[in-house]
Amino acid sequence: MHFESVRDAGHRGYSLQQSTRPQTLGYGLADSPVAQAAWIYEKFVDWSHHDGNVETVFTKDEMLDTIMLYWLSNSGTSSARYYWECEYDSTAQPIDLPVGVSWFGGDNSYAPREWCERYYKNIVYWNETEKGGHFAAWEQPELFVAEVRKWRSRIQ
Numbered sequence: 001m002h003f004e005s006v007r008d009a010g011h012r013g014y015s016l017q018q019s020t021r022p023q024t025l026g027y028g029l030a031d032s033p034v035a036q037a038a039w040i041y042e043k044f045v046d047w048s049h050h051d052g053n054v055e056t057v058f059t060k061d062e063m064l065d066t067i068m069l070y071w072l073s074n075s076g077t078s079s080a081r082y083y084w085e086c087e088y089d090s091t092a093q094p095i096d097l098p099v100g101v102s103w104f105g106g107d108n109s110y111a112p113r114e115w116c117e118r119y120y121k122n123i124v125y126w127n128e129t130e131k132g133g134h135f136a137a138w139e140q141p142e143l144f145v146a147e148v149r150k151w152r153s154r155i156q
Contacts, residue, residue, distance in 0.1 A: 049106020
């Protein structure tokens with residue numbers, strides 16, 4: 001199965017903004033709790049796997065807890081700068097360790113196995129699940145743990 005979403009096409013602007021002008025974005029994130037909340041809330045809505053209501057996946061308190069971690073630590077700017085500071089493709093070097101790949105349905109990204117094999121030379125586990133989203137460990141913790149255990153069982 002290949003996960004495509006109508007959400008994918010128009011929601012890459014955050015990456016371009018963070019990789020080219022993170023400081024501009026950072027001023028808003030550091031200056032306004034509303035800007036910080038909106039920036040992160042949008043990611044919850046766009047990157048999680050839900051039926052149109054993000055609160056079926058995360059409670060308001062869970063989302064606010066995460067938003068507050070960014071706000072209270074004033075780390076919105078530094079987290080945005082990561083994209084700017086990574087000047088090269090971090091996957092450009094081959095990785096020979098035993099790799100497990102789990103693609104969770106509803107995520108905002110997907111790469112075919114053939115692409116992954118260009119860099120991950122020892123894929124011992126590959127699975128594409130029906131649900132999970134970008135925050136799979138949070139959204140579907142039992143499924144996430146099961147995937148890690150399946151990968152681990154292949155390298156013992």
